[in-house]
Amino acid sequence: MNNARKKLVLVGNGMAGVRTIEHLLKLAPQAYEVTIIGAEPHPNYNRIMLSSVLAGGATLQEIVMNDWDWYEQNGIRLLAGHRATSLDTKKKQVTTDRGEALEYDKLILATGSNPFMLPLPGADKEGVIAFRDISDCEKMIEASKKIRNAIVIGGGLLGLEAARGLLHLGMDVSVVHINGYLMERQLDETAAKMLQSELERQGMKFLLRKNSSAVLGRKRVTGLAFSDGTEASADLIVMAVGIKPNVELAKSAGIEVNRGIVVNDWLETSAEDVYSVGECAEHRGIAYGLVAPLYEQGAVLAKRLAGAETAGYEGSVTSTKLKVSGVDVFSAGRYDEPAGSRALRYQDEVDGVYKKIVLQDDKLIGAVLFGDTGDGAKLYSVMKNGESVKGREKELLLGIAPGQPGSDPTERLKQLPDDEIICGCNGVSKGAIAEAILNKGCASVGEIKACTKASGSCGGCKPQVEGLLAIYAGENAVDVKEGICGCTPLGRDEIVAEIRRMKLKSIKEVMNVLEWSQPEGCSKCRPALNYYLGMLWPEEYKDEKESKITNERYHANIQKDGTFSVVPRIYGGVTSPAELKKIAEVAEKFDVPMVKFTGGQRLDLLGVKKEDLPRMWEELDMPSGHAYGKTLRTVKTCVGSTFCRFGTQDSISMGIRLEKEFERLNTPAKVKLAVSGCPRNCAEATIKDFGVVAIDGGWELHIGGNGGVHVRATDLLCVVKTEDEVVEWAGAFLQYYRENAQWNERTSTWVERIGLDAVKAALQGKEARAELYARIRRTLDLTTDPWKQIVEDGTLRKNFEPLAEAETV
Numbered sequence: 110m111n112n113a114r115k116k117l118v119l120v121g122n123g124m125a126g127v128r129t130i131e132h133l134l135k136l137a138p139q140a141y142e143v144t145i146i147g148a149e150p151h152p153n154y155n156r157i158m159l160s161s162v163l164a165g166g167a168t169l170q171e172i173v174m175n176d177w178d179w180y181e182q183n184g185i186r187l188l189a190g191h192r193a194t195s196l197d198t199k200k201k202q203v204t205t206d207r208g209e210a211l212e213y214d215k216l217i218l219a220t221g222s223n224p225f226m227l228p229l230p231g232a233d234k235e236g237v238i239a240f241r242d243i244s245d246c247e248k249m250i251e252a253s254k255k256i257r258n259a260i261v262i263g264g265g266l267l268g269l270e271a272a273r274g275l276l277h278l279g280m281d282v283s284v285v286h287i288n289g290y291l292m293e294r295q296l297d298e299t300a301a302k303m304l305q306s307e308l309e310r311q312g313m314k315f316l317l318r319k320n321s322s323a324v325l326g327r328k329r330v331t332g333l334a335f336s337d338g339t340e341a342s343a344d345l346i347v348m349a350v351g352i353k354p355n356v357e358l359a360k361s362a363g364i365e366v367n368r369g370i371v372v373n374d375w376l377e378t379s380a381e382d383v384y385s386v387g388e389c390a391e392h393r394g395i396a397y398g399l400v401a402p403l404y405e406q407g408a409v410l411a412k413r414l415a416g417a418e419t420a421g422y423e424g425s426v427t428s429t430k431l432k433v434s435g436v437d438v439f440s441a442g443r444y445d446e447p448a449g450s451r452a453l454r455y456q457d458e459v460d461g462v463y464k465k466i467v468l469q470d471d472k473l474i475g476a477v478l479f480g481d482t483g484d485g486a487k488l489y490s491v492m493k494n495g496e497s498v499k500g501r502e503k504e505l506l507l508g509i510a511p512g513q514p515g516s517d518p519t520e521r522l523k524q525l526p527d528d529e530i531i532c533g534c535n536g537v538s539k540g541a542i543a544e545a546i547l548n549k550g551c552a553s554v555g556e557i558k559a560c561t562k563a564s565g566s567c568g569g570c571k572p573q574v575e576g577l578l579a580i581y582a583g584e585n586a587v588d589v590k591e592g593i594c595g596c597t598p599l600g601r602d603e604i605v606a607e608i609r610r611m612k613l614k615s616i617k618e619v620m621n622v623l624e625w626s627q628p629e630g631c632s633k634c635r636p637a638l639n640y641y642l643g644m645l646w647p648e649e650y651k652d653e654k655e656s657k658i659t660n661e662r663y664h665a666n667i668q669k670d671g672t673f674s675v676v677p678r679i680y681g682g683v684t685s686p687a688e689l690k691k692i693a694e695v696a697e698k699f700d701v702p703m704v705k706f707t708g709g710q711r712l713d714l715l716g717v718k719k720e721d722l723p724r725m726w727e728e729l730d731m732p733s734g735h736a737y738g739k740t741l742r743t744v745k746t747c748v749g750s751t752f753c754r755f756g757t758q759d760s761i762s763m764g765i766r767l768e769k770e771f772e773r774l775n776t777p778a779k780v781k782l783a784v785s786g787c788p789r790n791c792a793e794a795t796i797k798d799f800g801v802v803a804i805d806g807g808w809e810l811h812i813g814g815n816g817g818v819h820v821r822a823t824d825l826l827c828v829v830k831t832e833d834e835v836v837e838w839a840g841a842f843l844q845y846y847r848e849n850a851q852w853n854e855r856t857s858t859w860v861e862r863i864g865l866d867a868v869k870a871a872l873q874g875k876e877a878r879a880e881l882y883a884r885i886r887r888t889l890d891l892t893t894d895p896w897k898q899i900v901e902d903g904t905l906r907k908n909f910e911p912l913a914e915a916e917t918v
């Protein structure tokens with residue numbers, strides 16, 4: 110009966126508090142009437158993933174962990190956007206900033222931390238922010254659209270992840286660090302230096318051993334001064350110099366606080382019926398700042414509140430991984446070699462690998478891995494178990510060399526014991542994942558995540574979860590069709606089918622009719638819908654510029670430093686002295702800092718200011734090379750029979766014809782073509798989306814190649830005799846790809862996904878080919894050159910004018 114339920118109030122709608130409630134609901138769903146007070150105006154979201162949002166790996170909608178419905182379905186009253194301002198432990202009452210007084214039988218304080226802001230003179234200026242919540246993340250994304258120079262103070266985990274995100278957003282980023290090397294709380298100097306080199310290679314700059322003394326600027330920040338008398342300029346300063354537990358509410362209520370709210374092994378505070386979990390809690394002198402220990406605390410507290418038997422919380426050994434793509438860093442336990450410990454090290458400067466393990470009394474007490482973190486989970490588990498590693502030290506350090514028996518990742522997973530922790534963030538063991546697959550019927554990573562939480566936080570363990578799925582579910586593992594983004598459960602094929610069936614003609618209409626959860630969509634679905642609608646209704650649909658990615662909005666590639674590049678179209682890579690002269694004159698006139706030949710045989714004018722773009726294109730008076738878009742980029746050609754003694758066909762004219770035929774075509778992802786004049790294949794046609802290779806008496810047509818990150822050689826589609834046939838097959842192939850691939854899916858992935866036979870079957874029939882070709886021609890006939898249009902249209906030109914003044918962040 111509802112009346113008999115005790116009142117449980119949780120202050121803090123964050124990761125630790127809500128996790129505790131989730132556990133409690135499983136153990137004793139009817140025991141409490143739950144109210145959650147949360148200062149942020151959002152449902153509970155994955156704070157960890159804010160770094161991914163900044164770095165473009167996820168959208169804000171995607172990081173929500175418990176949506177509004179979850180609270181309702183579980184009968185939880187959520188006061189989102191309300192702050193608890195006072196606590197009376199005698200009356201057992203919490204009062205909010207809106208004046209509401211809530212009585213409790215049990216109270217959990219899970220108020221997290223506040224970012225530590227250096228108390229520098231001028232730190233209150235506009236443009237100085239922290240990186241803690243959604244609102245900070247949004248501020249940085251907004252700022253990156255208007256300003257260029259950012260300084261991140263603090264070279265710890267948070268500072269480096271913030272800096273990587275800002276780099277991704279096109280900013281020039283310097284990290285100011287007080288220490289002589291980065292992440293000194295997680296790494297030793299050797300690993301830190303290797304990390305620094307890798308981040309420098311990615312474009313990050315570092316100012317080490319710098320003590321900030323003042324924030325410069327009038328109303329808005331313009332720079333940072335240091336105690337050694339030097340200065341650095343900045344339009345944005347992000348402070349990431351640590352956190353301090355948020356203890357104000359507890360302190361004002363007379364509860365014992367130290368650095369954090371002091372709790373015992375059952376998470377009880379000094380006040381009766383008041384508990385605390387998360388970053389705000391201090392247990393045995395430690396206030397943790399990572400989710401894994403906070404979740405462990407939550408599990409103990411939930412059992413306690415449910416009246417279940419439980420051992421107390423005894424503290425945690427922690428491990429961390431830096432979430433920066435292209436960098437593998439792992440650190441756990443006492444990496445700092447305390448007195449009485451011994452360390453074993455391995456360093457390979459050729460492959461950029463460094464490993465160190467720290468031992469004490471024959472036990473593993475710490476580890477640092479750089480470059481190869483594959484053994485991180487294993488080391489962490491050995492460390493947590495506290496087992497003796499006598500005689501195994503070197504094996505632990507070196508792991509199993511590639512090529513040796515047992516180096517196969519699947520084999521390694523099979524050999525792990527059941528209690529090995531696979532997901533560090535959520536404390537999920539191999540055994541628990543196996544149980545979810547074998548006994549609870551989980552057949553996809555998504556289902557395992559829903560059942561165990563594994564892979565639901567930082568995502569670092571996803572490859573292992575996938576590996577276990579392959580081992581235990583085998584052929585029963587399903588590749589679950591997920592929605593194209595967090596706004597819809599519908600996949601690409603369903604959306605396209607519905608747009609066709611219901612003749613939906615605008616993005617808004619699609620979102621309304623197909624019941625998008627976010628009325629405005631997100632950065633994943635908007636450009637995808639824009640593409641699908643344009644592909645399906647070429648005559649009627651008006652391209653929505655705002656739904657395109659930056660490069661396509663500006664019709665130019667944005668560069669690392671915020672400038673743009675200009676790449677005029679040079680058909681087949683063939684130019685003339687007059688054309689070269691014109692390009693050179695424009696480059697000189699606009700002070701272009703660099704002119705470079707691209708891999709696709711084009712000329713790239715790099716370092717162009719946004720405001721110069723329209724005038725440069727006007728003076729060049731050449732078609733756009735579309736070097737920025739999801740479209741036909743280039744047709745690379747070799748010399749061919751015109752000049753080459755091996756050439757059997759005229760690859761140059763074939764290439765130019767293909768480029769003129771298909772330029773300006775919008776495609777799901779970029780498309781590159783090449784034509785070689787003989788099987789020596791100097792134009793590298795077999796790593797292109799559509800490659801043409803001349804053979805005696807005809808042409809081989811190849812599809813689905815890629816020379817980028819995931820190199821893939823093409824599949825041979827067919828052999829044809831004439832140039833007309835080459836063009837017809839190319840058109841039919843490109844249109845079939847346009848109509849069937851997912852937005853942002855390269856032909857290499859697409860061909861692999863649907864299979865070569867499916868493509869062959871679709872293009873085999875002459876009639877089918879003719880229809881596809883007719884459809885692509887209809888689309889091509891409607892295209893215009895974007896730069897010609899911008900140059901001639903005063904309103905469009907205005908978009909390229911400089912901003913009057915940097916605006917408030």
Ligand SMILES: Cc1cc2nc3c(=O)[nH]c(=O)nc-3n(C[C@H](O)[C@H](O)[C@H](O)COP(=O)(O)OP(=O)(O)OC[C@H]3O[C@@H](n4cnc5c(N)ncnc54)[C@H](O)[C@@H]3O)c2cc1C
Pocket residue numbers: 120121122123124125126146147148149156157158159160191192193194219220221222240241242267355358386387388389397398399400401403430432534567
């Ligand atoms: C960008 C970023 C990346 C991170 N990456 C990782 C990672 O990779 N791995 C990892 O383990 N950890 C990571 N962390 C740390 C991790 O997010 C935190 O340890 C975790 O979120 C702490 O959970 P919590 O519930 O204690 O606090 P929080 O998640 O901060 O929740 C506390 C909530 O309480 C609210 N609150 C505070 N006072 C009141 C009040 N008086 N009334 C009402 N509400 C109140 C706050 O607004 C907040 O929403 C990261 C943190 C950040 C910022």
Ligand SMILES: NC(=O)c1ccc[n+]([C@@H]2O[C@H](COP(=O)([O-])OP(=O)(O)OC[C@H]3O[C@@H](n4cnc5c(N)ncnc54)[C@H](O)[C@@H]3O)[C@@H](O)[C@H]2O)c1
Pocket residue numbers: 227262263264265266267268270285286287288291292293294319320321349350351352397398399429430431432
């Ligand atoms: N991948 C992850 O696990 C991850 C990612 C982000 C954040 N977090 C967590 O979020 C919390 C906050 O992270 P953080 O990096 O801010 O905290 P931190 O305490 O780990 O690191 C702060 C860094 O700032 C430096 N610093 C301190 N004062 C400075 C000054 N005046 N000038 C320049 N540098 C200075 C310190 O030397 C230290 O390296 C931590 O608990 C962290 O564990 C974890």
Ligand code: SF4
Pocket residue numbers: 747748749750753754755756757760785786787788789790791792
């Ligand atoms: S592919 Fe053949 S025709 Fe073309 S340049 Fe090379 S050798 Fe000459």
Ligand code: FES
Pocket residue numbers: 531532533534535563564565566567568569570571
């Ligand atoms: S290790 Fe972070 S989600 Fe599993």
